[in-house]
Amino acid sequence: MTSKLEGFLKTRKALIEQRLPLYIQELQAPATLKQSMLYSLEAGGKRLRPILVLALLHAYGKHEEDGIPVGCAVEMIHTYSLIHDDLPCMDDDDLRRGKPTNHKIYGEATAVLAGDALLTESFKMITTHVSFNVPAEKRLRIVNELVSAAGAEGMVGGQILDMEAESKPVSLQELQSVHEGKTAKLLSFSVIAGAILADAPEEEIEKLREFGHHIGIGFQIRDDILDLEGSEDKIGKRTGSDTTNGKSTYPSLLSVEGAKQKLNEHIEKAKRLISELSLEKELLYELCDMIADRDH
Amino acid sequence: MTSKLEGFLKTRKALIEQRLPLYIQELQAPATLKQSMLYSLEAGGKRLRPILVLALLHAYGKHEEDGIPVGCAVEMIHTYSLIHDDLPCMDDDDLRRGKPTNHKIYGEATAVLAGDALLTESFKMITTHVSFNVPAEKRLRIVNELVSAAGAEGMVGGQILDMEAESKPVSLQELQSVHEGKTAKLLSFSVIAGAILADAPEEEIEKLREFGHHIGIGFQIRDDILDLEGSEDKIGKRTGSDTTNGKSTYPSLLSVEGAKQKLNEHIEKAKRLISELSLEKELLYELCDMIADRDH
Numbered sequence: 221m222t223s224k225l226e227g228f229l230k231t232r233k234a235l236i237e238q239r240l241p242l243y244i245q246e247l248q249a250p251a252t253l254k255q256s257m258l259y260s261l262e263a264g265g266k267r268l269r270p271i272l273v274l275a276l277l278h279a280y281g282k283h284e285e286d287g288i289p290v291g292c293a294v295e296m297i298h299t300y301s302l303i304h305d306d307l308p309c310m311d312d313d314d315l316r317r318g319k320p321t322n323h324k325i326y327g328e329a330t331a332v333l334a335g336d337a338l339l340t341e342s343f344k345m346i347t348t349h350v351s352f353n354v355p356a357e358k359r360l361r362i363v364n365e366l367v368s369a370a371g372a373e374g375m376v377g378g379q380i381l382d383m384e385a386e387s388k389p390v391s392l393q394e395l396q397s398v399h400e401g402k403t404a405k406l407l408s409f410s411v412i413a414g415a416i417l418a419d420a421p422e423e424e425i426e427k428l429r430e431f432g433h434h435i436g437i438g439f440q441i442r443d444d445i446l447d448l449e450g451s452e453d454k455i456g457k458r459t460g461s462d463t464t465n466g467k468s469t470y471p472s473l474l475s476v477e478g479a480k481q482k483l484n485e486h487i488e489k490a491k492r493l494i495s496e497l498s499l500e501k502e503l504l505y506e507l508c509d510m511i512a513d514r515d516h
Numbered sequence: 517m518t519s520k521l522e523g524f525l526k527t528r529k530a531l532i533e534q535r536l537p538l539y540i541q542e543l544q545a546p547a548t549l550k551q552s553m554l555y556s557l558e559a560g561g562k563r564l565r566p567i568l569v570l571a572l573l574h575a576y577g578k579h580e581e582d583g584i585p586v587g588c589a590v591e592m593i594h595t596y597s598l599i600h601d602d603l604p605c606m607d608d609d610d611l612r613r614g615k616p617t618n619h620k621i622y623g624e625a626t627a628v629l630a631g632d633a634l635l636t637e638s639f640k641m642i643t644t645h646v647s648f649n650v651p652a653e654k655r656l657r658i659v660n661e662l663v664s665a666a667g668a669e670g671m672v673g674g675q676i677l678d679m680e681a682e683s684k685p686v687s688l689q690e691l692q693s694v695h696e697g698k699t700a701k702l703l704s705f706s707v708i709a710g711a712i713l714a715d716a717p718e719e720e721i722e723k724l725r726e727f728g729h730h731i732g733i734g735f736q737i738r739d740d741i742l743d744l745e746g747s748e749d750k751i752g753k754r755t756g757s758d759t760t761n762g763k764s765t766y767p768s769l770l771s772v773e774g775a776k777q778k779l780n781e782h783i784e785k786a787k788r789l790i791s792e793l794s795l796e797k798e799l800l801y802e803l804c805d806m807i808a809d810r811d812h
Contacts, residue, residue: 247668247669248669249668249669249672249673249676250673250676250677250680252676252680253668253672253673253676254668257668300632304628304629304632307605307628308605309603309604309605309623309624309625309628310625310628327605328605329605329606329679330676330679332600332603332605332606332628333600333672333675333676335632336596336600336631336632336635336672337667337668337672337673339632339635339636340635340663340666340667340668340672341663341667341668343639343659343663344660344663344664344667347656347659347660347663348660355652356651356652356653356655356656357652359652359656360643360652360655360656363639363643363659364640364643364644367636367637367639367640367643368640370636371633371636371637371640372543372545372549372550372553372633372636372637373543373544373545376545376549376629376632376633376636377545377546377549377633379629380545380546380548380549380626380629381546383625383626384546384548
């Protein structure tokens with residue numbers, strides 16, 4: 221990783237981690253609920269989604285300030301999805317990023333409600349915390365993109381497909397549909413939201429949607445490979461769980477070598493799309509490489 | 517109930533029940549997810565929240581068309597909250613409106629996700645299904661009101677307070693805070709959203725927020741009374757459950773007579789607020805009486 225990318229990731233991660241708790245603390249809500257929401261929001265992670273929002277604003281040469289509440293919104297959605305995924309009736313996970321999962325600390329009922337609250341409040345990040353310089357039409361459009369990415373047609377739909385895939389052999393195309401919904405759409409949202417805030421031309425926004433698809437699928441393939449080859453210390457959860465659970469993954473369908481080749485294809489396509497845009501390309505190329513090479 | 521109110525309730529309920537499934541059917545989402553969302557949306561109910569949106573438009577002499585997607589949004593939020601409330605880790609209910617609860621039919625994981633999807637998609641009702649005659653600023657304001665009513669500061673917060681109240685004796689004021697969040701805020705939202713769509717004067721919108729509070733608390737007191745005195749057939753769930761669970765209610769704190777008196781006070785205050793507004797009052801007075809006298 222170049223020192224430029226490293227600097228960008230470090231400063232923006234710090235910015236997001238400084239702002240996220242402020243939005244929760246100012247809520248007029250029961251203390252237990254806020255603690256449970258904060259517990260999972262502050263459990264760490266790469267903050268990749270908000271960083272993508274800010275990276276697009278940066279690449280288009282715009283101020284990043286309005287990207288912060290939008291980035292916090294997408295991080296709140298991502299966090300709610302992890303809390304609900306970890307529930308006993310879903311993946312039944314006790315550990316997330318090396319810490320006990322939300323329901324292990326606060327109980328299942330509060331975990332369900334903390335997820336519901338994070339999901340609901342995320343929309344207010346966009347409607348009120350983005351500055352009034354951003355026209356209402358644009359804020360509505362970002363809300364719409366977020367619903368499409370996170371709702372029945374996006375992440376929640378992908379989660380249902382994932383559950384259905386557990387009980388039957390799946391094709392590569394079916395596996396791709398799962399991850400398109402579960403992972404890629406929210407990454408695409410992050411990129412598109414940054415571009416909308418940056419007043420990017422419409423045809424570039426559509427190319428960025430495709431870019432988001434490729435880095436999203438690439439991200440998931442890398443996840444599957446890390447589950448086989450990664451270090452438990454670095455990832456913060458048990459490895460090998462996909463194999464133990466008999467889950468279809470890119471390596472199980474394509475072999476590890478085939479999965480690595482597929483990952484490279486997606487990253488190359490993502491870079492080619494970036495090469496066609498009217499923005500500073502270096503940072504986004506480096507983000508692509510980071511997604512392909514990351515060890516956690 | 518007068519035949520005018522009866523006619524209004526019947527036609528508007530039919531309208532909402534005709535439109536709600538259309539919004540779900542058009543989603544590009546997995547069939548199981550859509551079935552699970554539809555199952556609970558179509559389980560019946562009074563559709564009081566959407567009816568309040570339409571009643572306000574009607575009372576201000578406006579077309580009701582834009583109230584339909586907003587009414588569907590609030591019904592989707594109400595429905596998601598019932599699905600999550602019924603989960604084994606929450607109230608663990610097997611029966612709702614005389615039918616098996618969502619998780620009894622679709623399993624817990626799908627029920628959690630159907631709730632998440634209904635919550636997420638509800639926002640799109642306001643941002644895209646309301647006609648473009650409604651300015652973006654106004655649609656954003658309605659989204660904001662919905663987040664405040666449904667999120668950490670509203671319904672979800674009330675649910676947390678309700679859980680905390682189960683394990684300790686509560687005062688009348690604490691009980692009121694629970695129901696303000698759990699019930700009144702979403703009823704207030706319905707009334708306010710109708711008034712915003714109807715271009716009501718700002719000071720009337722604030723009076724309607726207060727009106728929503730009084731009918732919301734009144735609605736809950738009537739619910740508590742019905743749990744003691746109501747007919748299981750009409751309500752569609754077991755009565756007496758509050759007493760069995762040792763739950764604090766208005767009758768348990770005030771006696772049944774005291775609760776009935778409190779209910780009347782709230783309904784009278786609600787009517788007084790209506791009397792001060794520049795709208796057709798008859799329908800809203802009758803809705804107040806219906807809330808106070810309903811048998812299910």
